[in-house]
Amino acid sequence: xxxxxxxxxxxxxxxxxxxxxxxxxxxxxxxxxxxxxxxxxxxxxxxxxxxxxxxxxxxxxxxxxxxxxxxxxxxxxxxxxxxxxxxxxxxxxxxxxxxxxxxxxxxxxxxxxxx
Amino acid sequence: xxxxxxxxxxxxxxxxxxxxxxxxxxxxxxxxxxxxxxxxxxxxxxxxxxxxxxxxxxxxxxxxxxxxxxxxxxxxxxxxxxxxxxxxxxxxxxxxxxxxxxxxxxxxxx
Numbered sequence: 001x002x003x004x005x006x007x008x009x010x011x012x013x014x015x016x017x018x019x020x021x022x023x024x025x026x027x028x029x030x031x032x033x034x035x036x037x038x039x040x041x042x043x044x045x046x047x048x049x050x051x052x053x054x055x056x057x058x059x060x061x062x063x064x065x066x067x068x069x070x071x072x073x074x075x076x077x078x079x080x081x082x083x084x085x086x087x088x089x090x091x092x093x094x095x096x097x098x099x100x101x102x103x104x105x106x107x108x109x110x111x112x113x114x115x
Numbered sequence: 116x117x118x119x120x121x122x123x124x125x126x127x128x129x130x131x132x133x134x135x136x137x138x139x140x141x142x143x144x145x146x147x148x149x150x151x152x153x154x155x156x157x158x159x160x161x162x163x164x165x166x167x168x169x170x171x172x173x174x175x176x177x178x179x180x181x182x183x184x185x186x187x188x189x190x191x192x193x194x195x196x197x198x199x200x201x202x203x204x205x206x207x208x209x210x211x212x213x214x215x216x217x218x219x220x221x222x223x224x225x
Contacts, residue, residue: 004157033213042203042215043158091157103148104205104213106157 002027004107006092012113013082020078021110025094032075033104034067035091036060043091049075082114120216121204127222134191136219138204139184145207147180149189152201152218161189161202194223 005024013019025032030051035043046065048056051072061067064082069075079086089111093104122137138147146165150158164171164180164187171178177190191198201218 035215040217042205042217044215045213089155093158102207103160103163105160106150108157111155 004092004094004105006090006107006110008110009108010111010113012115014115015082015084017082018078018080019082019112020076021090021092021112022074022076023092023107024074025092026096026105027073029094029096029105030072031095032069033093033095034075034077035093037089037091037109038087046077079112082112084114087112087114121202121219123219124217125220125222127224128194130194130196130223130225132194134194134198134221134223136189136202136221138187138189138216140187140204140206140214140216141185142206143208144182145209147178147187148205148207149176149178149187150203150205150215152203154200158203191221194221196223196225199223 007022011019032049034046036046037043045058046061047067049069052069064080067077089109091106091109093106095102095104120139128134144166146163148163149161151161152158162173162176162178164178166182175192180187199222201220203215203218205215207213
């Protein structure tokens with residue numbers, strides 16, 4: 001089964017360090033989404049790609065956050081100069097090219113802890 | 116702010132009972148989706164209901180949608196301990212906006 005995969009699954013870092021997460025979507029899906037989820041809350045949208053183009057970014061995505069999807073396949077999310085408030089689960093999802101609002105398939109997430 | 120708001124925030128029932136969760140939203144939608152999340156894991160899609168549909172079934176799940184009241188409900192019948200999870204509704208508009216509510220934490224006691 002080639003579902004959405006995310007690496008690493010867990011990351012512990014010290015405040016001020018940079019971290020990078022990777023997401024590999026389902027192969028035929030051209031849309032890829034990043035979300036952040038804190039304890040007891042629903043996922044919050046961060047950014048969205050259609051193929052390699054980043055089409056939308058949330059106000060939550062500060063200048064320290066950057067996402068790429070260079071070849072329209074896997075994506076990376078980098079957080080620079082991490083802060084304790086960045087501690088959260090980072091979820092990636094992909095969807096098929098059937099149209100907006102179609103089912104999103106989620107990866108297992110990367111749990112980040114900033115000390 | 117999140118568009119979907121689930122109610123109740125937490126629900127505890129006995130195995131075999133039915134569980135009902137509600138979701139309210141604020142703006143026009145293309146569809147509404149329900150997801151389940153087991154503790155510390157990713158989200159699993161359960162069911163999608165489009166704005167022109169009123170009710171949908173999938174196994175032990177029944178979802179209703181009332182666009183006039185901007186609300187949806189998820190009914191899980193004959194609950195099992197394995198249904199213990201957080202349940203989220205997510206609304207999708209006609210663009211690319213996909214917004215989750217804060218979720219309902221369901222505990223099914225054996």
